[in-house]
Amino acid sequence: MSHVHTHSFGFPRIGADRELKRAQEAYWRGEASLESLEETGRILREHHWRLQADAGLDLVPTGDFAWYDQVLTLSATFGNVPSRHRNGAPASSEGDPVVAPRAPCRDVDIDTLFRMARGRAPVGEPSAACEMTKWFDTNYHYLVPELHPAQTFALSYTQIIDETREAIALGHAVKPVILGPLSYLWLGKEKSGSFDRLSLLDNLLPAYNELLAALAEAGAEWVQIDEPILVLDLPDAWRQAFEHAYHTLQTHTPKLLLATYFGALKDNLATAVQLPVAGLHIDAVRSAEPLRNVVDRLPTHKILSVGIVNGRNIWRTDLRRVRDELSEIHERLGQRLWLSTSCSLLHVPVDLNREDQLDPELKSWLAFALQKAREVSVLSRLLSEAPDDAAKAALAESDKAAESRRTSGRIHRKAVQERLCAITARDTHRHSAFAQRIKKQQALLQLPLYPTTTIGSFPQTTAIRQARRDWKRGDLSPVEYQSRMREEIADTIARQEQIGLDVLVHGEAERNDMVEYFGEQLDGYAFTRFGWVQSYGSRCVKPPIIFGDVSRPRAMTVQWARYAQSLSRKPVKGMLTGPITMLFWSFVRDDQPRATTARQIALALRDEVTDLEAADIKIIQIDEPALREGLPLHRSEWQAYLDWAVDAFRLSACGVNDETQIHTHMCYSEFNDIIDAIAALDADVITIETSRSQGELLDAFEQFQYPNDIGPGVYDIHSPNVPEVESMVSLMEGAERRLPKERLWVNPDCGLKTRGWPETEAALTHMVAAARQLRRQHSTGHTTNQNIDGE
Numbered sequence: 001m002s003h004v005h006t007h008s009f010g011f012p013r014i015g016a017d018r019e020l021k022r023a024q025e026a027y028w029r030g031e032a033s034l035e036s037l038e039e040t041g042r043i044l045r046e047h048h049w050r051l052q053a054d055a056g057l058d059l060v061p062t063g064d065f066a067w068y069d070q071v072l073t074l075s076a077t078f079g080n081v082p083s084r085h086r087n088g089a090p091a092s093s094e095g096d097p098v099v100a101p102r103a104p105c106r107d108v109d110i111d112t113l114f115r116m117a118r119g120r121a122p123v124g125e126p127s128a129a130c131e132m133t134k135w136f137d138t139n140y141h142y143l144v145p146e147l148h149p150a151q152t153f154a155l156s157y158t159q160i161i162d163e164t165r166e167a168i169a170l171g172h173a174v175k176p177v178i179l180g181p182l183s184y185l186w187l188g189k190e191k192s193g194s195f196d197r198l199s200l201l202d203n204l205l206p207a208y209n210e211l212l213a214a215l216a217e218a219g220a221e222w223v224q225i226d227e228p229i230l231v232l233d234l235p236d237a238w239r240q241a242f243e244h245a246y247h248t249l250q251t252h253t254p255k256l257l258l259a260t261y262f263g264a265l266k267d268n269l270a271t272a273v274q275l276p277v278a279g280l281h282i283d284a285v286r287s288a289e290p291l292r293n294v295v296d297r298l299p300t301h302k303i304l305s306v307g308i309v310n311g312r313n314i315w316r317t318d319l320r321r322v323r324d325e326l327s328e329i330h331e332r333l334g335q336r337l338w339l340s341t342s343c344s345l346l347h348v349p350v351d352l353n354r355e356d357q358l359d360p361e362l363k364s365w366l367a368f369a370l371q372k373a374r375e376v377s378v379l380s381r382l383l384s385e386a387p388d389d390a391a392k393a394a395l396a397e398s399d400k401a402a403e404s405r406r407t408s409g410r411i412h413r414k415a416v417q418e419r420l421c422a423i424t425a426r427d428t429h430r431h432s433a434f435a436q437r438i439k440k441q442q443a444l445l446q447l448p449l450y451p452t453t454t455i456g457s458f459p460q461t462t463a464i465r466q467a468r469r470d471w472k473r474g475d476l477s478p479v480e481y482q483s484r485m486r487e488e489i490a491d492t493i494a495r496q497e498q499i500g501l502d503v504l505v506h507g508e509a510e511r512n513d514m515v516e517y518f519g520e521q522l523d524g525y526a527f528t529r530f531g532w533v534q535s536y537g538s539r540c541v542k543p544p545i546i547f548g549d550v551s552r553p554r555a556m557t558v559q560w561a562r563y564a565q566s567l568s569r570k571p572v573k574g575m576l577t578g579p580i581t582m583l584f585w586s587f588v589r590d591d592q593p594r595a596t597t598a599r600q601i602a603l604a605l606r607d608e609v610t611d612l613e614a615a616d617i618k619i620i621q622i623d624e625p626a627l628r629e630g631l632p633l634h635r636s637e638w639q640a641y642l643d644w645a646v647d648a649f650r651l652s653a654c655g656v657n658d659e660t661q662i663h664t665h666m667c668y669s670e671f672n673d674i675i676d677a678i679a680a681l682d683a684d685v686i687t688i689e690t691s692r693s694q695g696e697l698l699d700a701f702e703q704f705q706y707p708n709d710i711g712p713g714v715y716d717i718h719s720p721n722v723p724e725v726e727s728m729v730s731l732m733e734g735a736e737r738r739l740p741k742e743r744l745w746v747n748p749d750c751g752l753k754t755r756g757w758p759e760t761e762a763a764l765t766h767m768v769a770a771a772r773q774l775r776r777q778h779s780t781g782h783t784t785n786q787n788i789d790g791e
């Protein structure tokens with residue numbers, strides 16, 4: 001049988017050494033020229049195409065490189081540039097002018113992109129940046145296209161076309177990858193009033209046709225057009241619009257490969273297979289649907305690209321299992337079968353071979369972007385009648401890794417599994433209901449009405465980070481480091497006393513990152529040296545790897561918490577990262593359900609919680625900022641997820657006595673539609689972001705009676721601006737209209753680690769003043785009522 005065609009969706013553009021990050025930031029700081037930034041980009045593209053072609057892929061991608069974000073590049077391509085970011089925009093343009101920009105902007109360059117993404121660039125006037133939000137259920141953030149009624153689009157910026165020519169000139173067979181029109185509109189946001197984004201489709205399609213024609217002219221035989229929204233529950237109007245859109249885009253050159261990823265097509269399968277395109281790509285890793293279902297319904301002239309190597313995780317593919325899975329459809333489809341990764345490799349680090357300090361056994365279980373590209377090629381060769389020796393050797397190596405993962409004592413720990421089996425419903429319930437607990441807690445803590453607190457971290461100054469670097473490098477002894485951190489804690493406690501906060505924190509000086517700090521102390525976690533993944537723009541994260549059963553060899557935070565509490569008579573909160581956040585901000589195991597991993601982490605945290613309680617820490621906060629992120633893309637799967645997520649949180653929190661007060665914290669996501677699950681966590685107190693969404697969350701409480709204590713964040717910590725007392729009082733008054741005042745706390749909306757001390761102290765001083773004003777208003781209000789009653 002003939003060769004199975006292979007292709008790539010996209011390679012991590014940042015570079016193995018984060019070269020792009022460095023070049024971007026140097027350019028933004030004015031330390032490097034535009035030419036040197038462009039040169040770095042060119043070198044990276046050339047290198048990445050070479051790597052993928054050498055890995056054996058038949059088609060390498062273009063359109064995956066971006067100066068900031070690929071959705072932003074597409075907006076620029078169609079001239080969809082907010083008027084405030086256009087060249088020569090008036091200096092005063094804060095937000096959009098009254099007249100919306102309905103015509104495309106023809107004058108787009110790299111600085112335009114940076115003004116849109118960051119609000120400023122070396123050239124042009126600063127103004128508010130475009131909104132950024134999470135790309136489906138990944139940790140990557142894209143720039144949200146701004147859309148106006150009756151807006152028009154036209155080919156205005158040629159980066160994707162130019163880079164396609166560039167790759168072809170280097171001798172590569174290329175396949176440009178662009179986001180499709182329906183996903184583009186779906187992911188956009190309407191500005192200047194609400195209207196139906198779908199109404200812009202007919203204005204947008206001609207611009208797509210222009211782009212496709214230009215790509216064909218540049219020499220692209222195939223164009224991959226991504227419609228990831230096909231894995232969502234779509235309103236009928238959107239689903240129906242696909243047919244119209246793709247009939248309008250129908251072309252012979254280039255041929256279109258319609259790509260879907262991050263889930264199963266479910267109700268959209270019929271739509272997807274029937275569209276007038278030359279090929280369809282499906283994510284066979286995330287979709288639980290048997291491949292056969294798709295093949296059965298695929299028109300006989302179409303290519304089916306199967307994404308079988310996981311583009312979202314770092315595990316080596318079990319080549320034998322996958323080859324066997326594919327062999328039946330390979331027989332049916334023959335040359336019509338293509339192979340690829342499940343989605344773009346944007347979401348994984350670049351090259352495993354860079355990792356020189358990973359344990360060799362663990363390393364043998366992993367694959368990063370480059371290794372995954374090779375796996376795709378090997379799979380194609382294994383499907384041929386006479387696989388070459390290299391492919392056979394790769395298969396043998398994969399077998400070995402799969403076997404050692406199944407049996408390794410590094411992964412499977414009997415004690416953890418036995419403990420997991422022994423969990424009962426009692427373990428996920430507090431002894432008493434909230435109403436009783438809060439009385440006991442109040443009697444112990446004696447807090448005023450509107451107690452004030454913060455979310456946990458205080459400024460991570462350069463001095464703190466320098467001390468940590470020196471310690472890691474061995475220039476500072478562990479004892480010296482310890483005492484430096486103690487000084488920081490003492491200073492942070494003293495400042496909070498001075499400001500007059502009611503519930504203090506130790507400030508998290510000793511933590512580099514809220515997940516890494518705990519992961520480094522838990523068994524079952526590993527850390528890479530170079531495993532960077534782009535989060536947005538020039539920002540990268542290095543997620544830990546959960547590879548085995550998780551357990552806690554020893555207490556992680558008790559020493560620090562005990563020390564901090566010894567410095568004050570006010571309660572100092574113990575501070576932990578919750579099981580769901582520990583899970584979602586890591587690369588997780590694929591050999592057991594995530595729910596199981598979450599429970600293991602929860603048990604480890606539970607031990608920490610009870611150790612803190614035993615050390616006389618009266619308030620313990622378990623942060624879960626990632627709770628909402630884990631929501632499945634299909635609503636029908638939400639409840640099952642929320643059930644296990646809530647269960648894991650409760651397992652971590654419920655080992656304590658009634659008197660111990662459990663806090664949690666969440667931020668920067670839509671909470672309104674999961675508010676019941678948040679209540680089900682049964683934390684005694686939640687501090688939650690509300691200030692950026694202007695109290696949108698509070699509206700949810702008109703319908704839903706949130707039962708426990710809650711601190712709606714009263715100011716946005718992302719801005720160095722010092723909030724006014726009045727604005728915080730009025731936000732709390734809004735809260736008071738929906739929630740009993742006895743239940744309310746006063747706090748910022750997130751941790752303060754990215755801020756400096758001067759604005760932090762000023763802001764918190766105002767916040768404490770706001771709480772005092774609220775207390776005064778309350779007590780005078782109270783007196784008046786009593787007087788009236790007495791009359």
Ligand code: GLN
Nearest residue numbers: 455456457623625751752
């Ligand atoms: N306790 C953490 C902090 O204050 C919480 C961070 C977060 O919500 N992302 O930094």
Ligand code: ZN
Nearest residue numbers: 666667750751
């Ligand atoms: Zn937060």
